[in-house]
Amino acid sequence: MIDQFPIVQYINENGVFTQSEFEEEMTPALLQQLYEKMLRARLLDRKCIKLQRQGRLGTYAPFEGQEAAQVGSALALEEEDWIFPTYRDHAATLTFGHSMQNLLAYWVGRIEGSIPPEDKNIFPPAVPIASQILHATGVAWAEKKKGTNHVSLVYFGDGATSEGDFHEGLNFASVFNVPVVFFNQNNGYAISVPIEKQMKSKTIAQKGLAYDIPSIRIDGNDIAAVYIETKKAVERARSGEGPTLIEAVTWRYGAHTTADDPTRYRDQTESDSRRRTTDPLLRIETYLKNTNVWDEDWLSKIEDQISEEISGAVDNMEGMPKADIDDLFSHIFKDPTWQLEQQRKHHLAVKGGRD
Structure with a gap:
């Protein structure tokens, strides 16, 4: 099955x-733009980890190493398309136009963190594994019924492919031929479980065969492959040809979240080795150097601009009122269920006791 789904690569x-x-399509100017967006995401990710360690953010889900998969795929979309992230896809939502301040606000419990700019179709981050796949499929079906050509792109990890929602979403999308791109980031681990212990399938791409969905396996650290192949899938969906399943094979250097210790289940020397060989930013830097386009002054300038942007976003986030725990009970149902009302009353009683 691996032979049937070889990893597609454009830049080694x-x-x-x-x-x-x-190569003509991936111009130096476009690659510089992609590099800048990956660098922006990486520097924000590193800042968030520091903020969490300082007690200024809650538990945080880092993504360093997966920038190419997220940035390249998000840039393949058009303005009115939809994006359905997990709790880890900040590079994608940031690239698609999410506010950096609101993205940070999410990690301190502010409801603004789930609210995108008015002109952006960005679904709130999904914490329950694979639930966003159904949302993406449903929205794509609605867009099809409305007669638009808008496409949904949904992100999920390798562990999500073991969930029922994954299979239901793919089956429904296949049956109704809806315009959705299923974008899997396979980093080899579903939290602490290596992929070979959570599925017997040799690839994730092969899972599309059961639903007659075209599938492809790509080098998720090669932003050219991500961008071009996602663009093909998006155009296929937009033209009415239906869904595509993309498996982007990548690697996350750090922990599942800041509450996790990856050294307990993974040899971290693998991450050290990959930083020197398969890193997505290093690959573009090497290509631009090979073609005599790399410019250290340009790099220094964009690093300063990004650092200034991040500092401003952090200041704005920390200037917001602290999150109100009462918001947990708002905006769940139009009319609260008895269970929710019972939980709310218990919360108020405990809160009153503290007062």
Whole structure:
């Protein structure tokens, strides 16, 4: 089955185009833009980890190492398309136009963290594993019934493919031929469980066969492959040809969340090795150096701009009122269920006792 789904790559680890016919499309200017967006996401991610360690953010889900998968796929969308992230896809939502301040607000419990700019179709981050796949499929079906050409792109990890929602979403999308792109980031671990212990399938791409959905396996650290292949899938969906399943094979350097210790289940020397060989930013840097386009002054300038933007967003986030725990009971149902009302009363009683 691995032979049926080889990993598609456009720029290899040595910064060389392996499919030269696409080199003209991936211009140095576009690659610089992609690099800048990946760097922006990485520097924000590192800042968030520091903020969490300082007690200024809650538990945080880092993504360093997965920037190419997220940035390249999000840039393949058009303005009125939809994006359905998990709790880890900040690079994607940031690239698609989410407010950096609101993105930070999410991690301190502010409801603004789940609210995108008015002109952006960004669903709130999904914490329950795979639930967003059903949302994306449903929205895509609604767009089809309305007669638009808007596409849904939904992110999920390898562990999500073991959930029922994954299979229901793919089956429904296949039956009704809806315009949705299923984008899997396979980093080899579902929290602490290596992929071979949570599924016997040799690839995730092969899971699309059961639903007659075209599937592809790509190098998730090669932003050219991510961008081009996601664009193909998006155009296919937009033209009425239906869904696509993309498996982006990648690697996350750090922990599942800041509450996790990856050294208990994973040899971290693997991450050290990958930083020197398969890193998505390093790959583009190497290519631009190979083509004599790399500019250290340009890098220094964008690093300063990004750092200033992040500092401003942090200041704005920390200037917001502290999250109100009472918000937990708002905006769940139009009319609260008896269970929710019971929980709310218990909360008020405990809160009153503290007062």
